[in-house]
Amino acid sequence: MTGTYSGQFVMEGFLNLRWSRFARVLLTRSIAITPTLLVAIFQDVQHLTGMNDFLNVLQSLQLPFALIPILTFTSLTSVMSDFTNGLAWKIGGGLLILVVCAINMYFVVVYVAGLGSVLLYVLAALLSVAYLVFVGYLAWQCLIVLGVKCLDVGSRVRNMPGVLIEEPSESDA
Structure with missing residues (x-):
């Protein structure tokens, strides 16, 4: 959770997105958590x-x-x-x-x-x-x-x- 949250802020800084807060959070958190979700869903x-x-x-x-x-x-x-x-x-x-x-x-x-x-x-x-x-x-x-x-x-x-x-x-x- 902490890694996802800090990764979100780092990614926002690197991407320099000028989107609404909701859209930025949705994109950056999705990118940060998707690999973990895929492993959790498809593996034991x-x-x-x-x-x-x-x-x-x-x-x-x-x-x-x-x-x-x-x-x-x-x-x-x-x-x-x-x-x-x-x-x-x-x-x-x-x-x-x-x-x-x-x-x-x-x-x-x-x-x-x-x-x-x-x-x-x-x-x-x-x-x-x-x-x-x-x-x-x-x-x-x-x-x-x-x-x-x-x-x-x-x-x-x-x-x-x-x-x-x-x-x-x-x-x-």
Whole structure:
């Protein structure tokens, strides 16, 4: 229900519809809920449960891509001005994100282990490497913004108090 409702508002924003409220709600909710209804009508409860488990795994994998940038941008003075996170919020937020993402990764591993196929294990392992590299990169950039200066080697982006400046490359000169 929550996913359908939030998906409706996101879809309304992307489609930029200028229809009556009723027509917009009917269209966007229908698009959001139709796949679930089709599975519920044409399959048994076990398929619906499996689809729900798969969607939970996908959401667990996507969570770091929401939480890490939120902590990063709310810690930038150039973005938040007077409302920038203080040290306690930076540390607390970072630890909370770490705990939540670790718990979610545990559930992803449990789900993949339950699939029972060597081919899926190999595919999951390969995708996990790319995924962890990208999440690690996001975390690295977040830590630089949070003030861990020793990680800021070879970076083109410098976080100066109040200003985020991208250094010009040789091709720009």
